[in-house]
Amino acid sequence: MTLKIYNTLTRKKEVFTPFEEGRVGIYVCGPTVYDHPHIGHAKSYVSFDVVIRYLRYLGYKVRYVQNITDVGHLTDNADEGEDKIEKRAKLEKVEPMELVEMYMRSYYEDMDALNNLRPDISPRATGHIPEQIDLIKKLIDKGFAYVANQSVYFDVSKFKDYGKLSGRRLEDQESGARVEVNPEKRHPADFALWKRAEPGHIMKWNSPWGVGFPGWHLECSVMSMKYLGETFDIHGGGIENVFPHHECEVAQSEAANELPFARYWMHNNMVTVDGQKMGKSLGNFVTLKDAFKKYSPLTIRFFILNTHYSSPIDYSDEALDAADKGIERLHNTIRNLRERLSSSEGTEGQDKWKTKLEKYGHDFEEAINEDFNTAEAMAVLFNLTKEVNTLLSSEEEISKGVLSEIDSFYRTYGGNVLGITPEKTVQYGRDEEDIKLKENLIKTLIDTRDELRASKNWELADKIRNRLSDLGIIVEDKKEKAAWRKK
RNA sequence: GGCGGCAUGGCCAAGUGGACUAAGGCAGCGGAUUGCAAAUCCGGUAUCCUGGGUUCGAAUCCCAGUGCCGCCUCCA
Numbered sequence: 001m002t003l004k005i006y007n008t009l010t011r012k013k014e015v016f017t018p019f020e021e022g023r024v025g026i027y028v029c030g031p032t033v034y035d036h037p038h039i040g041h042a043k044s045y046v047s048f049d050v051v052i053r054y055l056r057y058l059g060y061k062v063r064y065v066q067n068i069t070d071v072g073h074l075t076d077n078a079d080e081g082e083d084k085i086e087k088r089a090k091l092e093k094v095e096p097m098e099l100v101e102m103y104m105r106s107y108y109e110d111m112d113a114l115n116n117l118r119p120d121i122s123p124r125a126t127g128h129i130p131e132q133i134d135l136i137k138k139l140i141d142k143g144f145a146y147v148a149n150q151s152v153y154f155d156v157s158k159f160k161d162y163g164k165l166s167g168r169r170l171e172d173q174e175s176g177a178r179v180e181v182n183p184e185k186r187h188p189a190d191f192a193l194w195k196r197a198e199p200g201h202i203m204k205w206n207s208p209w210g211v212g213f214p215g216w217h218l219e220c221s222v223m224s225m226k227y228l229g230e231t232f233d234i235h236g237g238g239i240e241n242v243f244p245h246h247e248c249e250v251a252q253s254e255a256a257n258e259l260p261f262a263r264y265w266m267h268n269n270m271v272t273v274d275g276q277k278m279g280k281s282l283g284n285f286v287t288l289k290d291a292f293k294k295y296s297p298l299t300i301r302f303f304i305l306n307t308h309y310s311s312p313i314d315y316s317d318e319a320l321d322a323a324d325k326g327i328e329r330l331h332n333t334i335r336n337l338r339e340r341l342s343s344s345e346g347t348e349g350q351d352k353w354k355t356k357l358e359k360y361g362h363d364f365e366e367a368i369n370e371d372f373n374t375a376e377a378m379a380v381l382f383n384l385t386k387e388v389n390t391l392l393s394s395e396e397e398i399s400k401g402v403l404s405e406i407d408s409f410y411r412t413y414g415g416n417v418l419g420i421t422p423e424k425t426v427q428y429g430r431d432e433e434d435i436k437l438k439e440n441l442i443k444t445l446i447d448t449r450d451e452l453r454a455s456k457n458w459e460l461a462d463k464i465r466n467r468l469s470d471l472g473i474i475v476e477d478k479k480e481k482a483a484w485r486k487k
Numbered sequence: 488g489g490c491g492g493c494a495u496g497g498c499c500a501a502g503u504g505g506a507c508u509a510a511g512g513c514a515g516c517g518g519a520u521u522g523c524a525a526a527u528c529c530g531g532u533a534u535c536c537u538g539g540g541u542u543c544g545a546a547u548c549c550c551a552g553u554g555c556c557g558c559c560u561c562c563a
Contacts, residue, residue, distance in 0.1 A: 031563070044563040076560065084561095168490065168559075238563040243490090269492090270557070280561050306512070307500065311493085312556075319499055322513035329512085332526070367501090375501050379511035386528080393520090393527050458522060465524080476525050483526085 001362075003058065005234070006310065006371045008242060008265040009165055013371055018233050019263060024060045025228035026052065027262070029220060029237035029245070030122070032069040033103035034088040037110045039286045039300070039315050040238075040271045040278055046301050046419075047268045047309035047372075048236045049116040053417050054368050065227045066119035068107075070100040071126050071203050072195075072216045079182060079192040079215065086203050096203050097126075110288040113297040115419040121227050125219035129205050132214045132222050135256055136193045136207075144255040148184040150196035150210035156189045159251045165265060166243035191248050193218055217248035224262070225253060235262030239269050239310075269312040278315075286315060295320050302327040302420050305374040327420065333385050334410050334421055335485065336392050341403040350401030357409045360384045364413050374418065381414055442473060446482050453477070 003016040018024050028048045031041055045066075055062045075081035089096040108118070125132075136152050139145040144158050156162045156170060163169050170189055192215035197204035204211045224232060230253070237246060246265065253261040270277075273284045291300060294317075303323035307313045360380055367376035388406055391398060414421035445464060452461040465475045472487040 029563075038563080040563045042563085047563095074561095081561090166490080166558085239492095240558065240562065243559065268563075270563075272556080275556095277557080278562075285562090302512095303499095311500090314499090316499095318513090322499060325514090326512045329526095336526085373501070375512095376510070379501070382511055389527055453522085456522075462523075469525090474525065476527095477521075477523095478526095485526095 001365055001369050003054075003369045004371055005264050005266060007263075008267050009262075011167075014264070016264065018060065019229075019231060022059075022061060024055050024062045024234065025232035026055075026062065026064050026234040026236065027220070027224040027228055027232065028064070028066045028119075028235075029241060030067040030069060030119075031107055032073040032084055033100050033107055034073075034084045035103060036287045036289055037107050038278070038288060039273070039291055041107070042110070042114055042288055042291075042300055043271050043304050043309075043313065044236075044238055044268050045111055045116050046114055046304045048266075049114075050305065050368075050374055050418060051234070051236070051266070051372060052117060053419060054372065057412075057417050063121070063228065064117075064119045065121045065123065065224060067219060067223050068100075068104055068122055068124045069216070069219065070097070070104075070124050072214050072219060074216065079195065083201075083203055083213070086201070089202075100124075100126075106289075110292075110297075113288075113292065114301050115298065117419075123223040123227065125214065125223075126203075128219065128222055128226070129214065131226055132218050133194075133207050135218065135222050135252070138256045139193065139252060142255065144252075145193055146186065147209055150212065151184060151192060152194040152209055153185055153190040154193055154248065154252055154255075155186060156191070156251065157187050159255050161254065162189070162251050163247065165250050166247045168243055168247070189244075191215060191217060191244065193252065217245055218252065220245075221249050221253040221256075221261075224249075225257070230257040230259045230261075232262055234264045234266060236266040236268070239267040242267055266309075268309045272312060272314045274316050275314055291315075295324055298420055298422065299324045299327055302378075305418060305420065306378060307375060309372060309374070330381065330385060330414070330421065332485065333388055333392070334407075334414070336483070337388065337403060337407055337410070339483070340392065340398060341400065341407055344398060344400040344403055346397075346399035347401030348397075348399040350399060350405060353402045353405050356387075357384075357405055360409065361413065364417075368417070377413070377418065378420075381410075381418075384409070442468070442484055446475065446484055449475070450480070450482055453482075 004013045005016045006013045026048075028045070031037060052062055052064050070085055071083065073084050075084055075087060085096050085100060089099040092099060094102075111118075136145060139154065140147065140152065143155075145152050145154050170187070194207060194209055194212050194214060196210050196212040201213070204213050224235065235246070235249075242265075250261050272278060273286055276282065276284060278284055278286070288297075288300075295303075299320065300323075303320055304313065306323065306326075313319075360383070364377050364380045367373045367380060370376070384406075391402075410421050415423065445468065449461050449464045452464070468475055468484070469487075474485050474487055476483045476485070
C-alpha cells in the first residue's frame with residue numbers, strides 16, 4: 001500500500017515519494033493575522049493536520065512549517081491597497097505588532113481547540129526581511145526583476161514557466177479587467193517583490209531600493225526554502241491561492257534557484273455558509289469562537305473530515321447538528337469501552353480481535369492512502385464501532401486483553417491519525433478537583449437512584465432522572481448500575 | 488471574456504469502468520431490548536441531473552443539454 005496525493009502541479013494523483021528518504025518537508029500557507037480565525041481556516045488547517053499526522057504515522061520524520069503573515073498582505077489585488085495588518089491596527093488604535101500578537105494568539109487558541117498539532121516552525125514575514133531582500137537581489141542579478149521608482153517587480157515575461165501551476169497563460173489574462181494597471185509595471189501580470197513605502201506608511205524597512213516593505217508572495221518562497229531547502233516535498237494551501245499567490249511563489253523561487261520548488265502541491269477547497277460563499281464583502285463570516293459556542297471543536301473537526309479536503313463544504317446548523325450526533329455515537333462507544341476496561345481482566349479472545357482489528361486498520365490505511373480520503377476512513381471507524389457496540393452490549397464477559405486492543409485501535413486511528421477521539425472521555429469542569437467533585441456528586445445521586453430502582457420506586461427514580469436530564473446529564477440504566485454522560 | 492469544479496436516498500457524503508444487488512453519518516419507519524426511557528442491535532428505504540454514445544459491462548469514459556459553484560478583487 002502506498003500513499004497517493006493529488007498534485008495540482010501535474011493534475012494527477014501520484015504516488016508519494018519523499019525527496020529525502022524517511023523525511024518529509026511540508027509548508028502550509030498560514031494565516032494573515034489581522035482578525036479572529038474563521039471556519040475556513042478550520043477546514044484548511046484541519047485537513048493539513050491529518051496530512052501531517054498520517055505522514056508521522058507512516059514513520060516519516062516530518063518538518064511542518066506554517067508561516068504567520070504579519071506584513072505585506074494588501075487589501076486589494078495587484079499590489080494595490082493598504083496593508084491589512086496596518087489598516088486594522090489603525091482602526092483598533094494599536095501597534096501593528098500588538099495586533100499581530102493578539103490575533104496570532106487567538107489563532108493558536110482555536111487551532112489547539114480543534115486538536116491541530118502545532119507546526120514545528122511558525123516563521124513570521126517580519127522576522128525574515130533580510131532573507132527577502134537577499135532573494136530580491138538575486139532575482140535582479142539574474143534579470144528576473146526590475147526596479148521602478150524604488151519598488152521592485154518580478155518580470156513574468158522572463159520566466160517561461162509562469163502559469164504552469166494554475167494552468168493560466170499570460171495572453172489569456174485580460175489585463176486591467178478588474179483593476180487599473182499600475183503604470184510602473186512592464187507587464188500587467190508582473191508582481192511586486194518590494195514596495196516603496198508611501199508617506200504615512202508605518203510598517204517599513206530599509207532596503208537597497210529605499211524604504212519599503214516586502215510583497216506578499218515573497219515570504220512563502222523565502223521561508224520555505226530557508227527551513228525546508230530549495231526543493232521540498234509538499235506545499236499546501238487554499239485553492240483560492242493557486243493563482244496568483246502560489247503561481248508567483250513558483251516563479252520567484254524557481255527563477256532564483258534554477259531548481260524545482262515544491263514537488264507536490266495540495267489545495268484544499270473552501271467553505272460556504274448556508275450555500276453562500278463566505279466573503280468579507282458579504283459579511284457572513286463565521287468565526288471559530290462563535291462556532292464553538294454552539295458546537296464543540298471536535299464536532300467541527302468531524303464535520304470537516306467527513307468530506308474530502310478537495311471538495312467544498314457548506315456550513316449550516318443542519319449539517320453541524322448531524323455531525324454532532326455522529327461524533328457523539330463514536331464517543332459513547334469509546335467511553336463505554338474504557339469504563340469496562342477499568343474493571344476487566346484476562347486475555348481470552350485477544351488474538352481473534354487482534355486479527356480483526358488488523359483488517360480494520362488495513363481498510364483505514366487504504367482509505368487515507370487514496371489522497372487522504374478521511375470520509376472513507378471514518379466509515380471504517382463506524383463499521384468497527386457497530387461491531388464493538390454489539391460486543392459491549394452482549395451478556396458475556398469481555399477480557400481486558402480484547403478491550404485494550406480495541407481501545408488502542410481507537411487511540412491510534414481515531415486519536416493519533418484523525419484527531420477526532422479524545423484522550424480522556426469525560427471533560428466536565430475546569431480542573432481535576434472540580435471534575436472529581438462533580439463526578440462524585442452525580443455518582444452519589446445515581447447510586448441512590450439505583451437503590452430506588454432496586455426497590456421499584458419508579459416514581460422517584462424517574463423524577464431524579466428527569467431532573468438530571470434538565471441539567472444536561474443523561475442517565476442510561478443498565479442491569480444493576482446506571483451509567484451517565486454529559487449531553 | 489479566460490480557466491476550473493460539481494450534480495449520488497428526506498439531508499450530508501464516499502465511490503470515478505466488472506466482489507456497486509452504491510460505504511458511512513444524520514433524520515424517519517418497523518422490530519428486539521427496557522418497569523418506562525436512554526443507549527445499543529436488527530430490518531426495509533437510491534430510475535447514481537437529463538438525452539444520446541463507447542463497451543461484453545458505466546454512477547464511473549465520450550458528446551450534447553440543464554442547473555449550481557469557484558478562481559481570474561477581498562478571503563484559508
